[in-house]
Amino acid sequence: MEITITKTTAPRPKPEDPRKLGFGTVFTDHMFVMDYDGDQGWHDARIIPLEDLQLHPGAAVFHYGAEVFEGLKAYRTAGGSVQLFRPADNMQRMRDSAERIQLPDFDAEFMLKAMLKLVEIDQDWVPAVDGASLYVRPFEICTDVDLGLHTITHAKMVIILSPVGSYLGGGLRPVNIMIEDTDVRAVRGGTGYAKCGGNYAAANRAAAKAEKLGYEQVLWLDGVNRRYIEEVGGMNVMFKIGGKVVTPKLTGSVLPGITRRSCIQLLRDKGVEVEERLISVDELMDALAAGQVEEAWGCGTAAVISPIGSFAYQDKHYVVNNREIGPLAQDLYDTLTGIQWGKSDDPYGWIVKVPKN
Numbered sequence: 184m185e186i187t188i189t190k191t192t193a194p195r196p197k198p199e200d201p202r203k204l205g206f207g208t209v210f211t212d213h214m215f216v217m218d219y220d221g222d223q224g225w226h227d228a229r230i231i232p233l234e235d236l237q238l239h240p241g242a243a244v245f246h247y248g249a250e251v252f253e254g255l256k257a258y259r260t261a262g263g264s265v266q267l268f269r270p271a272d273n274m275q276r277m278r279d280s281a282e283r284i285q286l287p288d289f290d291a292e293f294m295l296k297a298m299l300k301l302v303e304i305d306q307d308w309v310p311a312v313d314g315a316s317l318y319v320r321p322f323e324i325c326t327d328v329d330l331g332l333h334t335i336t337h338a339k340m341v342i343i344l345s346p347v348g349s350y351l352g353g354g355l356r357p358v359n360i361m362i363e364d365t366d367v368r369a370v371r372g373g374t375g376y377a378k379c380g381g382n383y384a385a386a387n388r389a390a391a392k393a394e395k396l397g398y399e400q401v402l403w404l405d406g407v408n409r410r411y412i413e414e415v416g417g418m419n420v421m422f423k424i425g426g427k428v429v430t431p432k433l434t435g436s437v438l439p440g441i442t443r444r445s446c447i448q449l450l451r452d453k454g455v456e457v458e459e460r461l462i463s464v465d466e467l468m469d470a471l472a473a474g475q476v477e478e479a480w481g482c483g484t485a486a487v488i489s490p491i492g493s494f495a496y497q498d499k500h501y502v503v504n505n506r507e508i509g510p511l512a513q514d515l516y517d518t519l520t521g522i523q524w525g526k527s528d529d530p531y532g533w534i535v536k537v538p539k540n
């Protein structure tokens with residue numbers, strides 16, 4: 184399929200100080216759009232000036248939440264080139280997410296090509312400031328105008344781009360975590376492993392509670408027993424306990440993070456033992472009480488590595504590593520960002536270069 188390209192005649196000014204960029208509030212000049220219907224399949228792939236989407240108010244996405252998305256970043260290297268980190272993994276995960284929601288499948292290679300073209304066209308929007316990058320947000324929605332519940336026959340695929348500062352306002356800063364014991368984010372058999380908007384809607388109430396109580400993130404327990412640790416907000420979670428790294432295994436209700444996958448590989452190649460298994464909140468509390476939790480961190484594209492400074496669970500409260508950044512979290516952060524920003528070699532072939540325009 185050809186991608187038709189219409190460039191804007193009114194380019195907007197780039198952000199003056201990329202250091203002051205927040206997360207996801209400024210957008211570039213162009214977007215990618217493509218439509219699906221049962222007769223034609225995917226068609227009309229186009230890169231056009233950024234504009235509002237026009238949808239009928241009866242479109243099913245507004246009513247029944249049929250939406251999946253991805254998130255990855257384009258980084259500017261010291262030499263001025265632009266590159267993406269493991270983008271094929273994001274496209275494959277988006278296919279898996281779409282399958283769960285029964286949104287139409289798509290050609291991951293074609294979507295990767297479309298994404299590269301869009302970033303190529305808007306590459307001047309990739310900030311050249313340490314820690315800042317261009318966030319790439321592909322998403323797929325159901326556009327059937329139908330309040331009945333039927334198999335999806337119309338959909339739209341969109342990619343938008345947003346220059347972002349460093350997440351959480353700069354560098355590594357340990358965060359305080361509330362372990363949620365009432366609301367759950369996902370259950371096995373549900374949509375936890377899919378990157379879909381509905382999971383985030385389900386998380387809102389606990390996130391609001393945490394914010395009100397002064398915590399930065401929620402740690403989720405499993406939906407059946409409210410006992411096994413799953414994730415921290417929109418990140419996967421890892422603990423260094425007794426010299427080993429332990430992280431929740433992918434049971435179906437945990438999002439299979441690409442940063443998680445990369446961390447596991449980097450750790451094992453550094454000779455650190457990593458266990459992917461069930462970790463109960465009681466095990467964590469006991470290890471915290473015994474002073475055995477050397478480090479804890481969240482990992483995801485947005486923040487890369489987010490060290491955890493403390494955990495609160497019911498009436499218990501524990502500080503980790505004196506609220507300081509641990510050496511392993513720092514090492515992972517340096518290695519990952521080194522590869523992403525092209526400061527170090529890419530021995531794993533994780534980088535995809537964007538052509539210069």
Ligand SMILES: *Cc1c(COP(=O)(O)O)cnc(C)c1O
Pocket residue numbers: 254378414416417418419438439440441442443482483484485
């Ligand atoms: C996106 C996401 C992650 C992190 O995945 P990455 O591929 O590392 O960015 C973790 N948990 C949830 C719920 C997510 O949506």
